[in-house]
Amino acid sequence: MSVKKAKAKKSKEVVIDIKELHKWYDSFHALKNVNLQVTKGEKIVVCGPSGSGKSTLIRCVNALEQFQQGSISVGGVEIKDDIKSINAVRAQAGMCFQHFNLFPHLTVLENCTLAPIWVKKMPKKQAEEIAMKLLERVKIPNEANKFPGQLSGGQQQRVAIARSLCMNPDIMLFDEPTSALDPEMISEVLDVMVDLAEQGMTMICVTHEMGFARRVADRVIFMDHGEILEQNDPETFFKNPKNDRAKEFLSQILGH
């Protein structure tokens, strides 16, 4: 478990600090008193039944959703209602979605260079060099000039990862990155994520891929009905869950 050893040496600098977070969709209480500290280089896997608030939680972390109570700071920047703090947080946190959300009218390379060129004002050539390196890292340099619609799901998700990495984020958020994929494509995406984890990226992954969780997670977090019910290291969590709902959930996803 080289990842964990590497992590143990690192300082315990907290990069994501969520305190007493409450979030409502109109009158629906979607997050209830969520507290979570993530240290630099830490890998968190979030799991729980559908509708338990996992997406809502990580979407709050980069201000895709607004919250009503509590606080979130990312890299020392507290998310407020102003564009400035929101942009400062988004500059640190990249995100990959379940449905990739690539831009269909741009080529793979253009997808990757768009934000560096327009947000970071990077010269086009430099942005392309960086993008090509990252496309190599996710193992699809040959598809650079294709359009997303011409790629398989697994390839698209890897492009999405490369696109996020082009902004050189300190933190990566993944919202069920493999659950829209055909089974044979899941591992190619997970491989890229494992590689990323081994490079020391701070990650929060919503996923039900328990093999992945065992391999890279420092902590597994179980959510239900908008609350964090249990958090533990993966070995303990999978072998010996304390919470009844966590037991039931695990038996459902591991059972068949």
Added chain:
Amino acid sequence: MNKLQYKVGEHPNLPAPKTQGGIFKAIRNNLFSTWYDSIVTIILIYLLLSYLPMALDWLFFSADFFVDKRSQCTSGGACWGVITARFPQYLYGFYPPELYWRPNLASLLLLVALAPILYSKILYRKYFLMFSITYPLIAFWLLWGGFGLVPVESEKMGGLLLTLTLGVMGIALSLPIGILLALGRRSKMPAIRLFSTMFIELIRGVPMITLLFMATVLLPLFLPSDVIIDQLIRVIFIIVIFASAYMAEVIRGGLQSIRKGQYEASDVMGLSYWQSMSLIILPQALKISIPGIVNSFISLFKDTTLVIIVGMFDLLGVGRAALSNREWIGLANEVYMFIAIVFFVFCYLMSRYSLHLERRLSRSYK
């Protein structure tokens, strides 16, 4: 039949069988594939054979092309003199003949300005596009004069020149304004949303003729008497706001079909509102809206004929003026046929271009 047998699991990829054909097969498949297809085809061929010669005869073979008055038309076909004798008027209205070079140059430059918009593979496209953006100003200057050119009053402009001026200005301005209105109607800022919505609903809810009357009759009453806005400017203004209201709704339809994930992805990457609109959302929304946008362009172009009711002589106005002349009375068929053909040509070109654009864009991505 000696079909080759392959072992299971080792079947190679074979070329697809060729569709057999040739023209006879195509005709049979398209025109005579069932007995009722055949009947329709035969009836249509019969009608074509019996009326086409008559039509061609009237249009061309026994038509008089160059005559000075109706009484000289003796061959029994169309009397095209009503067009040819005052052809410059159909083109330029009452524009001073010694200055015809100015509208001519403006039309030539219009083609230059359109080229980089219509075709993406042009060398130095960036510089051509900058010219396209400044083109409306150049055209204004050439047509109206001033700044060193002899001024021409807008009452002198007419015929196809007026039709094209109204059409091109309307199209060039209604698209960007329509985009802004569509974005405004979906804005998170209540004041902007309210303004855009009210603007669109008010303009759409009133017939354009009413708006034209208001602009020509009512507006001057409200303005101080020393402020005189040129009639043509007022009419262009009305055409533009009218067309933009429709354009806005067409584009809003396109915007609505863009999935939320596209907005979220561009947010997450830190793009600003205008960056995400111009780089991500609009390119996709406009592509989806092409049929509706071109539809609006075509109807705007035809709606320009409404200006005859406020006393302007566009192509249709010139034609009607010719018809009311004693020497040409009763030649409505020829005049309306000619005007219909001119409008059809322009509208058809727009429609073909939109198909070309859709094909080009759909080749690049799904």
